[in-house]
Amino acid sequence: MAAFNHFMGVGRLTAPAELKYTASGTACLKFSICINKSYKKGDEWEEKPHFFNCVVWGKYGEAMQKHMTKGKRVGIEGELTHNPWTDNSGGKHNDVTITVSNIMLLDAPRQSEGSGPGGNTGGEPEGQGGGGNGGPHDAIPF
Numbered sequence: 001m002a003a004f005n006h007f008m009g010v011g012r013l014t015a016p017a018e019l020k021y022t023a024s025g026t027a028c029l030k031f032s033i034c035i036n037k038s039y040k041k042g043d044e045w046e047e048k049p050h051f052f053n054c055v056v057w058g059k060y061g062e063a064m065q066k067h068m069t070k071g072k073r074v075g076i077e078g079e080l081t082h083n084p085w086t087d088n089s090g091g092k093h094n095d096v097t098i099t100v101s102n103i104m105l106l107d108a109p110r111q112s113e114g115s116g117p118g119g120n121t122g123g124e125p126e127g128q129g130g131g132g133n134g135g136p137h138d139a140i141p142f
Contacts, residue, residue, distance in 0.1 A: 007098050012071055055081075
């Protein structure tokens with residue numbers, strides 16, 4: 001049977017994304033998102049927050065870092081990565097991180113984020129998305 005490892009989710013950033021570089025110079029953007037699960041308990045709706053650690057590698061992470069601020073609503077797509085580790089007392093732990101391949105910025109951009117003339121107002125990095133999918137920019141004739 002073929003394996004399938006794909007994650008998609010929409011949530012809010014819990015803190016500004018942190019851009020670091022490996023010893024070899026590869027960019028690594030780390031952030032955490034909160035995704036709320038709504039469920040009904042009796043006659044009342046309740047929400048339970050779920051927190052996920054995420055990482056974006058390379059130039060895509062560098063490009064997205066300036067947009068990734070606390071509270072920003074994002075959609076992410078990627079795969080789950082298992083990271084086992086051992087603490088100082090020999091205890092074994094397992095972390096699961098989402099290795100993100102695509103980020104969708106779902107909040108409207110602020111004026112300072114390039115929404116002026118010639119700026120990217122589509123909520124996505126330059127050169128991605130917006131290609132004839134029925135979005136608001138498809139009706140613009142230029």
